[in-house]
Amino acid sequence: DADVTQTPRNRITKTGKRIMLECSQTKGHDRMYWYRQDPGLGLRLIYYSFDVKDINKGEISDGYSVSRQAQAKFSLSLESAIPNQTALYFCATSTGPSYEQYFGPGTRLTVT
Amino acid sequence: AQKVTQAQTEISVVEKEDVTLDCVYETRDTTYYLFWYKQPPSGELVFLIRRNSFDEQNEISGRYSWNFQKSTSSFNFTITASQVVDSAVYFCALREFTGTASKLTFGTGTRLQVML
Numbered sequence: 001d002a003d004v005t006q007t008p009r010n011r012i013t014k015t016g017k018r019i020m021l022e023c024s025q026t027k028g029h030d031r032m033y034w035y036r037q038d039p040g041l042g043l044r045l046i047y048y049s050f051d052v053k054d055i056n057k058g059e060i061s062d063g064y065s066v067s068r069q070a071q072a073k074f075s076l077s078l079e080s081a082i083p084n085q086t087a088l089y090f091c092a093t094s095t096g097p098s099y100e101q102y103f104g105p106g107t108r109l110t111v112t
Numbered sequence: 113a114q115k116v117t118q119a120q121t122e123i124s125v126v127e128k129e130d131v132t133l134d135c136v137y138e139t140r141d142t143t144y145y146l147f148w149y150k151q152p153p154s155g156e157l158v159f160l161i162r163r164n165s166f167d168e169q170n171e172i173s174g175r176y177s178w179n180f181q182k183s184t185s186s187f188n189f190t191i192t193a194s195q196v197v198d199s200a201v202y203f204c205a206l207r208e209f210t211g212t213a214s215k216l217t218f219g220t221g222t223r224l225q226v227m228l
Contacts, residue, residue: 033216042116042203042218043157058215090157098145098164098207101216103157 004104023091032074037088081111118219133189135204145207152200
């Protein structure tokens with residue numbers, strides 16, 4: 001079984017809709033992250049969390065919110081989706097700031 | 113601000129050729145970490161290697177090798193005797209030790225196509 005899972009894997013939604021992407025991990029890591037990937041831009045950090053009580057904005061947090069429901073679960077919400085949020089979204093985990101991050105399989109989101 | 117540059121957008125090679133993917137980084141920190149990730153066509157991101165700024169030894173893992181040179185701020189990745197399964201997008205990333213905690217800055221990636 002995958003250590004980091006994301007649901008859904010694909011989603012098509014309409015402008016203005018609220019949508020939640022979920023991430024679960026069995027690696028026992030405290031740190032969790034949400035990134036988005038756009039063609040030609042690499043990955044950019046949206047939010048990150050060091051533990052259940054800690055949430056931090058990344059470089060492109062506008063239009064997004066997150067919830068850390070448990071050590072193993074970190075959800076990303078788009079309150080009112082817009083077309084330029086169409087992207088591939090990745091969740092990642094790590095044991096610490098200096099260590100590699102392990103990524104989920106990604107969620108491909110299309111906003112029409 | 114930290115920055116990672118992968119100037120090669122796409123590289124095509126014939127199977128069994130050697131290929132080097134370039135990564136140049138910018139940072140003000142003396143302590144930092146560098147990473148390489150592979151993204152095959154299936155889309156997942158696979159961790160390949162982590163290197164800290166105090167360890168300039170080159171590393172070899174099977175057909176993969178990495179050359180870290182602080183003098184030129186480069187962390188290049190070489191695949192020896194490439195195979196079709198090496199076809200993927202490869203990302204270089206930099207983690208500074210200060211500033212925005214846990215921020216991993218990615219390059220824009222190099223797409224490698226290995227042809228028969």
